[in-house]
Amino acid sequence: MxxxxxxxxxxxxxxxxxxxxxxxxxxxxxxxxxxxxxxxxxxxxxxxxxxxxxxxxxxxxxxxxxxxxxxxxxxxxxxxxxxxxxxxxxxxxxxxxxxxxxxxxxxxxGNAEGVAEHTLGMMLTLLKRIPEGNVDLRTGQIQRREQYMGRELMGRTIGLIGLGHVGTRLSSILRTAFDCKILAYDPYLDVETCMSRGAQKVELATLLRKADIVSLHCPLTEETREIMNKANFLQMQAGSIFISTARGSIHHEEDLLEAIESGHIAGAGLDVWDVEPPSSTHPLLKHARVISSPHIAGVTxxxxxxxxxxxxxxxxxxxxxxxxxxxxxxxxxxxxxxxxxxxxxxx
CATH class of the missing domain: 3.40.50.720 (NAD(P)-binding Rossmann-like Domain)
Known part of the structure; x- marks a missing residue:
């Protein structure tokens, strides 16, 4: 040819x-x-x-x-x-x-390193409650430092929905640098493959119940569309963190906002949106416990x-x-x- x-x-x-x-x-x-x-x-x-x-x-x-x-x-x-x-x-x-x-x-x-690093950055930023402190500093409403008491990533349980290239790279970073336990929900991988990628294969309900942080790393398909909805947000641990650097519409935005405002979810890191870019009036963009970016995790x-x-x-x-x-x-x-x-x- x-x-x-x-x-x-x-x-x-x-x-x-x-x-x-x-x-x-x-x-x-x-x-x-x-x-x-x-x-x-x-x-x-x-x-x-x-x-x-x-x-x-x-x-x-x-x-x-x-x-x-x-x-x-x-x-x-x-x-x-x-x-x-x-x-x-x-x-x-x-x-x-x-x-x-x-x-x-x-x-x-091709963009696994960039997306994995971006996800890690969101995890650390949310655990340390930097978005809340930043908002209060900018608006002159700063409180006692103890009001922003954060948590450390070391030794935490991380749930990855999808264990492809990005999930595998993130698993490696989290295990090596922070001694994290990795749970993975990926119906297309067997137990041995998940283990070889540093994760324990579990069902979605188990992952949501046990993980301190839930992070999405799967493609948007009819199977995954709005897989993170009201019911599944409620299955997450009280005070846990949600992150998506995958694709918009895998999580239901209104249901996520409700879970954050109720206090059930401590914070969220979002790089992807139903409509991109989202409206500047989007309520998730305005929330002090949400860190946002415009689909740039892999833009390096x-x-x-x-x-x-x-x-x-x-x-x-x-x-x-x-x-x-x-x-x-x-x-x-x-x-x-x-x-x-x-x-x-x-x-």
Whole structure:
């Protein structure tokens, strides 16, 4: 296939310049930058002849028309591979891609260090009650220092919902530096795999009941959507902490606010939101026991360069006639390679 031109399109800006540099320096690949302002008619015309689509992973950063849906796939008959910008793939209907024999890859693991460090920072900040002290200092309502009595992370029990790349890295940091006990709820991993990643496999109810801190590290799917709801927040220990650096809509925002305001949950660290960015009037943003960030846990120079290179490598692999790594739909591998050969023959 490397004697043919493999066309890859993306909208407006790549995850990192290294994506552009790598593909532009590869023979047999044409990289096409599209602009939303050029209009749908022009963009559809270009996309119709593309073999690769580099799709933003944050659902509110990509207009719905350009999400990878059954409708988009029908208008891109030559499409062979969709790569998400990062580990998430909220903008990509994987089932629809599989039905069309289109491969989907994400960049799982590329931002694990950045997200794990961000999560750790939120844990320490909330345990030390820095947000509350900061608010009172700024508003002139500072109280006796003992009113902000904090807790230490050392030796605590941490519950991780999802034990993939981020969860595994966070588990390592917490065990090594803070001697924490790690509980993991991940129905796709067996006991031995969890143990090899430094965690004890438990059911969700056990994790919620025993953990001092509950942290989300799973993708947003129909299975995980609003898995953290009123009932499950109430199952958490009184005075425990909740953190999500995964995806918005895995936790129910109104139910979380209620649990914090009731005092059942001591505080929350949120990097992800139902709508991103959230409204500046969002009640969770205003709460003194909530620390917030705008989906930036994985936004580091190092993480961005890694995930951009990983995505570029996927397109290069398929352009060279090789199966890409990190397929989210590996069951179509044989059909994909047969179809890729036919599509490229007709260029």
């Amino acid at each position: 490397n004697s043919k031109i493999f066309r890859v399109a993306y909208f407006e800006r790549p995850m990192h310049q290294s994506f552009v540099d790598k593909l532009q320096s590869t023979d047999g690949i044409e990289l096409i930058k599209l602009q939303f302002s050029d209009g749908a008619q022009y963009n559809w015309k270009i996309l119709a002849s593309c073999h690769g689509y580099y799709a933003r992973a944050a659902r509110d950063e990509l207009p719905r028309e350009w999400h990878v849906t059954k409708e988009l796939l029908a208008r891109m008959p030559s499409l062979l591979l969709v790569a998400s910008y990062g580990a998430g793939y909220d903008t990509i209907d994987v089932s629809a891609c599989s039905a069309a024999d289109v491969a989907v890859v994400n960049q799982a693991g 120079h190092e993480s961005r360069q890694r995930v951009a290179n990983m995505a570029a490598d996927s397109f290069i692999s398929l352009a060279l006639g090789k199966l890409p790594e990190r397929l989210l739909n590996p069951e179509i591998s044989e059909q994909l390679m047969r179809r890729a050969g036919k599509v490229m023959e007709h260029i």
